[in-house]
Amino acid sequence: MEVPEKIKPDWKFDTRVIHAGQKPDERTGAISQSIVPAVAYAFPDTETAAAIVAGRQEGTYYGRYGNPTTRMLELKIAELENGEDSIGLSSGMAAISSSLLAFLQNGDHLLVTKDVYGGTFSFVTSLAPRFGIQYDFVDCTDPDAVRKHIRDNTKAIYIETPSNPLLTVLDIRMLAGISKERGIPLIVDNTFMTPYLQQPLDLGADLVVHSATKYLNGHGDVLAGFVVGKKEIIQLIRKKIAGDLGQNLNAWESFLILRGMKTMGMRIRTHCDNARQIAEYLSLHPGVEKVYYPGLSSHPQHELAKKQMRGMGGIVSFEIKGGMDAAKAFMNRLSLAIISFSLGDPETLVQHPASMTHFSIPAKDREKFGISDGLIRLSAGLEDPDDLISDLDRALALPLPEKLKKAD
Ligand SMILES: Cc1ncc(COP(=O)(O)O)c(C=O)c1O
Known part of the structure; x- marks a missing residue:
């Protein structure tokens, strides 16, 4: 991840949330981020175009796969969550569906905590089964119940903590321990907390999802979502899932979130x-x-x-x-x-x-x-x-x- 040199690792959250991933525009000196609405981007030569599309070089090549304003926000959110990389998407549900589809395919099983946001419940119980994905809702406060419900074909554990709407708090470190024992990724919806209050990757989770519609933007005027985790999984989501489904986050909304996050x-x-x-x-x-x-x-x-x-x-x-x-x-x-x-x-x-x-x-x-x-x-x-x-x-x-x- 590109982090501007002036970011200091010991800066506190209120400083990092303003400065992380962000610096004045090199050309104009503008402190506030620019909105880049472009869909198409020019390349100096075919080799550079090929390197960017293949992910060997950082850059934007087509609006459905990324945008420079959104990229600034992605780097900021990755930095705040202590993740390698992140992708901005069109809603929290886009983040949740694409992160589940990154790990699950026909014949696989998903273990889900028993109280989740209604949209997540709807995706897991009605859309995912149409692609042959099986599921179990499990009381994830109970490690024995979690272990008991893991099957040979379980390919992801998905939790929300605190949960919506009952505020059940799940032990991320304990669940990450079980997921590591069994080699299954743990995905955490961190919407209710934001990285200010909780950083699931530091506790052993593999992927964090957010509805940025809520506290990250904080002003009730944007729908957006984020997935944060290892570079290769974010790249897979960008290229093969969200990119193909057309779940990109546009520059205007990224600008509003960048502005909202300062406070x-x-x-x-x-x-x-x-x-x-x-x-x-x-x-x-x-x-x-x-x-x-x-x-x-x-x-x-x-x-x-x-x-x-x-x-x-x-x-x-x-x-x-x-x-x-x-x-x-x-x-x-x-x-x-x-x-x-x-x-x-x-x-x-x-x-x-x-x-x-x-x-x-x-x-x-x-x-x-x-x-x-x-x-x-x-x-x-x-x-x-x-x-x-x-x-x-x-x-x-x-x-x-x-x-x-x-x-x-
Ligand atoms: C915990 C949680 N996750 C995800 C979502 C979905 O977010 P969005 O509406 O941005 O798709 C919501 C929406 O209320 C939520 O409360």
Whole structure:
């Protein structure tokens, strides 16, 4: 990977996130990165063109396989994740699907942690089987269950930690140990954490995937994904998977992410702080059945979270007493928090997994995975925490609609 000489290995995250992979333009001196919209690139001779297309020389040759603005961002993300290389793609799902397809083909088996993002569940259970890929959802908090479900044809282990929406924390080092024992790559979705809070490659994972749509960009105006890992696997994804599927990330969106990332450290600290205050408030409220937040001492993996993560993240999930109707009535009464599908934005967003992000999971499977009808996922934004807590407090205090009173 090309790292500008001025990057110092001992720089802290807030410095690296601004300077890593990035330096003023050599020709114009512009500090802000340029947007290069070009699809086609010129070569001084056929030998150079051949060397670049074969991957023997760094360079861009056609927009579907790379872009100079996107490349700057790829180098920055690889550097922040301590990876050899990375590729920017058109969405988090593009990153997830292409990284799975890099390891799996007809007849292979995938071991997946049991609570994953709904889109990942949909890919694994409906699209992947059309290509002859088998799967098992496994409780990855249990090393024996993981070992038991590894088959001779298992070609990848895929986890998300903390998971969406239940914030289950998985022991990356332990799972990387099992994956190494069996020679199977471990892929980690690091979307909820960002490299600021967790660096899975340092803990032994082989590949990291991100939905950059969330905290990396942080402003709710870009869809993007990243895969980070060894150079050869990133090259395979670029040339043979994402390139063939046309999953490239364009220069305009890369520019927005480069801009958004400059404030990432400050943003993440505020997201974490607001989420912690909200989780503490909810955990004491009599109208709330259960709170899922790794920063609470009641969380089953609280000790592991303290060891593995530099902060507890900005997501809090909770169950409202009264099930589906009570959860929906509560959400409809919020006036500051916005009902929306995404997370990691400046605005506080709430969603109801059973009817929104995880609706594609059949009800019986949702129950098995612990996604109850009363569950709400809240992505703490960057607003003042007092205003957020007042909003939740007011919505929880209002009397339930008449039809729910009897059920309560
Ligand atoms: C943990 C996680 N991974 C992946 C994705 C998919 O990302 P995208 O919407 O950018 O495709 C999401 C989306 O919510 C997510 O929450």
